Amino acid sequence: MKPSLTPYKGARDFYPEDKQRQKWLFDVWRKVVERYGYQEYDAPILEPTSLYTMKGSQEIVNEQTYTFTDRGDRSVTIRTEMTPSVSRMIAGRRQELAYPARWYSIPNVWRYERTQRGRLREFWQLNVDMFGVDSIAAELEMLQIADDLMRAFHAKRKDYVIKLNSRQLVNAALTSYCGLSIDKGSKLVRLIDRIHKMSTTEFVAEVQLITEDVSVSKRVIDLIKAKTVDMLPAELHGHPSLVSLQKLLKDARSYGITNIEFDITLMRGFDYYTDIVFEVFDTDPENNRSMFGGGRYDGLVAQFGVEPVPTVGFGMGDVTFMNFLESHKLVKKLPPPCEVVMIVREKDTIASAQRIAQDLREMGMKLAVDISGSKFDKQFKNAVKSGANYVIVVGEEEIKNEVFTLKDLRSGSEQKHSMQRIVSIVKDHRRA
Amino acid sequence: MKPSLTPYKGARDFYPEDKQRQKWLFDVWRKVVERYGYQEYDAPILEPTSLYTMKGSQEIVNEQTYTFTDRGDRSVTIRTEMTPSVSRMIAGRRQELAYPARWYSIPNVWRYERTQRGRLREFWQLNVDMFGVDSIAAELEMLQIADDLMRAFHAKRKDYVIKLNSRQLVNAALTSYCGLSIDKGSKLVRLIDRIHKMSTTEFVAEVQLITEDVSVSKRVIDLIKAKTVDMLPAELHGHPSLVSLQKLLKDARSYGITNIEFDITLMRGFDYYTDIVFEVFDTDPENNRSMFGGGRYDGLVAQFGVEPVPTVGFGMGDVTFMNFLESHKLVKKLPPPCEVVMIVREKDTIASAQRIAQDLREMGMKLAVDISGSKFDKQFKNAVKSGANYVIVVGEEEIKNEVFTLKDLRSGSEQKHSMQRIVSIVKDHRRA
Numbered sequence: 001m002k003p004s005l006t007p008y009k010g011a012r013d014f015y016p017e018d019k020q021r022q023k024w025l026f027d028v029w030r031k032v033v034e035r036y037g038y039q040e041y042d043a044p045i046l047e048p049t050s051l052y053t054m055k056g057s058q059e060i061v062n063e064q065t066y067t068f069t070d071r072g073d074r075s076v077t078i079r080t081e082m083t084p085s086v087s088r089m090i091a092g093r094r095q096e097l098a099y100p101a102r103w104y105s106i107p108n109v110w111r112y113e114r115t116q117r118g119r120l121r122e123f124w125q126l127n128v129d130m131f132g133v134d135s136i137a138a139e140l141e142m143l144q145i146a147d148d149l150m151r152a153f154h155a156k157r158k159d160y161v162i163k164l165n166s167r168q169l170v171n172a173a174l175t176s177y178c179g180l181s182i183d184k185g186s187k188l189v190r191l192i193d194r195i196h197k198m199s200t201t202e203f204v205a206e207v208q209l210i211t212e213d214v215s216v217s218k219r220v221i222d223l224i225k226a227k228t229v230d231m232l233p234a235e236l237h238g239h240p241s242l243v244s245l246q247k248l249l250k251d252a253r254s255y256g257i258t259n260i261e262f263d264i265t266l267m268r269g270f271d272y273y274t275d276i277v278f279e280v281f282d283t284d285p286e287n288n289r290s291m292f293g294g295g296r297y298d299g300l301v302a303q304f305g306v307e308p309v310p311t312v313g314f315g316m317g318d319v320t321f322m323n324f325l326e327s328h329k330l331v332k333k334l335p336p337p338c339e340v341v342m343i344v345r346e347k348d349t350i351a352s353a354q355r356i357a358q359d360l361r362e363m364g365m366k367l368a369v370d371i372s373g374s375k376f377d378k379q380f381k382n383a384v385k386s387g388a389n390y391v392i393v394v395g396e397e398e399i400k401n402e403v404f405t406l407k408d409l410r411s412g413s414e415q416k417h418s419m420q421r422i423v424s425i426v427k428d429h430r431r432a
Numbered sequence: 433m434k435p436s437l438t439p440y441k442g443a444r445d446f447y448p449e450d451k452q453r454q455k456w457l458f459d460v461w462r463k464v465v466e467r468y469g470y471q472e473y474d475a476p477i478l479e480p481t482s483l484y485t486m487k488g489s490q491e492i493v494n495e496q497t498y499t500f501t502d503r504g505d506r507s508v509t510i511r512t513e514m515t516p517s518v519s520r521m522i523a524g525r526r527q528e529l530a531y532p533a534r535w536y537s538i539p540n541v542w543r544y545e546r547t548q549r550g551r552l553r554e555f556w557q558l559n560v561d562m563f564g565v566d567s568i569a570a571e572l573e574m575l576q577i578a579d580d581l582m583r584a585f586h587a588k589r590k591d592y593v594i595k596l597n598s599r600q601l602v603n604a605a606l607t608s609y610c611g612l613s614i615d616k617g618s619k620l621v622r623l624i625d626r627i628h629k630m631s632t633t634e635f636v637a638e639v640q641l642i643t644e645d646v647s648v649s650k651r652v653i654d655l656i657k658a659k660t661v662d663m664l665p666a667e668l669h670g671h672p673s674l675v676s677l678q679k680l681l682k683d684a685r686s687y688g689i690t691n692i693e694f695d696i697t698l699m700r701g702f703d704y705y706t707d708i709v710f711e712v713f714d715t716d717p718e719n720n721r722s723m724f725g726g727g728r729y730d731g732l733v734a735q736f737g738v739e740p741v742p743t744v745g746f747g748m749g750d751v752t753f754m755n756f757l758e759s760h761k762l763v764k765k766l767p768p769p770c771e772v773v774m775i776v777r778e779k780d781t782i783a784s785a786q787r788i789a790q791d792l793r794e795m796g797m798k799l800a801v802d803i804s805g806s807k808f809d810k811q812f813k814n815a816v817k818s819g820a821n822y823v824i825v826v827g828e829e830e831i832k833n834e835v836f837t838l839k840d841l842r843s844g845s846e847q848k849h850s851m852q853r854i855v856s857i858v859k860d861h862r863r864a
Binding site for chain 2: 002003004005006007008009011012013014015016018019020022023034035036037039040041042043044045046047048050051053054066068069070071072074076078084085088089091092093097098099100102103108110112122132133135137138140141144251254255303304305337338340341347350351354355358361365366367368369370371372373382383385386
């Protein structure tokens, strides 16, 4: 049977121009987080399934994983996210590490989902995590980095908004203020997490189903109407979680992050978040969706049977983020991957041309020699097709006289020079 | 159940120091191949199983793959090598591409194997391939790159040897010279591929089992004793495959690749090789093993039902190669991932310290602020532990006077400066 020409559904082939664009994205990500002292780590893409059956990822494990049994009868899962792996790594070396430990990674992850715009089965995800800090100074740094990441791509403040919430505040509001049990509170958290996927009527009906009490329902519905911290019920003012949240909003704004706002309905799916959560949204009305987010998850490292390590972190997917960059026209025009193609006049000169090319490479030029032995015209056409900026022509004649033709494919201009001179022309243009 | 602290068997967690070393390896790989005009591509790690049931990878598919059925009832396989994926990609765009197409990739691949030194279940592999050139000018470039890769890590010529063979020459020798059928010839190719894993007696017995003729067996055994091209039977001299091989040896040597030699027993496992094959060996008697290799595989693209595209390429694994670098002491000592740690005297000063840090980052410094709020001594200890070169001390006093303490952790020297001055000191030392 003839194998298929298309890749597996929901996954992408990266042709050189696609890969170049992805590398540009990752390079900017790396540059930003490394400025803050974050160090890159990595973990295997295949993990024991038990890693994902911990608290927090149940839905994904049950419905969206690629899980199977290996030839040694172990249940394994292709990673769906990096957080469990990094928690394991921290737990494994918790005593040797220098804290705060600042770590990042850009893994590919797999989820068996229905594919649609912005949602594929394989995607890459920048993961930024800080371990060992239990104060909101850690959250503040996460917000700074999130904001810096947006600005490194020249996004304007009006193009995105950072929404902030506190799980502890929500818990306090649902239990102390609304008077719900912890169990019903959890159910409501899950419900509120889906609020933007249903109508108000549906939401109210679901709230009543959970609370079974009209006055409690009314409190819940009033609560989620609070668009600012000031609009929260008076009973919650002064609650430690609210004080922290207010300080965080104030500090972030003092750093110039003016596009940050409180959102009581922001939950983020994962159960493992313990306190502050945040999410960055595209403000474009056509594409008003969540781009990335994170929060504090103090309990995950301790699930490996060791003492807890306070943690904040966030993850940022390549597909969603690239959609944002595209729709806001922020994708950089990239230089051709190979700047110079050497065309060889005669077949017998190929070996000599390669020797000359080697000298040029050692001088720092990226140079592909057309060793096809095709006719001159065909070689020239292929050089143009490759997107190169320059063509150098080499033949017996040129080698004898040590003078070569350099053609600038953008301007069409053609000059004869020594190789030394050609190197400096190409390098000068590169800087320009 | 408590999840395990160790990664899946045969796979590695990359702690920041491990990842830094891996990135150094990959960066050198990239630098070398990009000089030759190779462009990076990528493909999904999960492929339809049918991609691997083509000619050439049978043994791996049957015994070493991670193959399973997805939730949509499709059989999928975690990639064991990149060659089938890249062949699919070329087949898919064969008409739009500019030839010669020079492509490279550094994928992770998975094989279910017994783990041992130099052999893990997950490893990364540099793949370098050229499409569209049917002359040995392509093989010559592969040898140049292979050699350049070794020398980019400062390996000496005596540290490695490049072995070269021709599958066509072997086929001609086994059929025309030894008089074997094509079928028996194939069996012998497979046997010779394993020659270094058995004793001479075992080998001879196996040859006799296949040939069933004493005089034929003698010819085969004589043949594989030929240590140089000159030692080959006279009947083979002048055969086109031998002429090509001789030219390739000569050209490579003329480029200074003096550590190249003919080896009639070199087959390389995969069935898809059609002509020249080569392999690079460590010459260290303690670790005299194959490091990487490749060859010509002209038939693979055509298996997708399209016209054939001539191809040469090779693959180089990270584990084997890193073993070579380690045993020859060629692993570079890498700089600390975060050069500066800022220590904050008072908890209340953290937010101001971060603001100052932000300015320094914009001036190009990689800087981690200790926002733990720990005691000064503990912060200092953690800075030393982190491997940073410098510590900057910030407190209320320092912010008021705009004078900060810079401590060089390597020399122990301590000076007071403005932030401007501190940036230039750190940057100057970086260049030194």
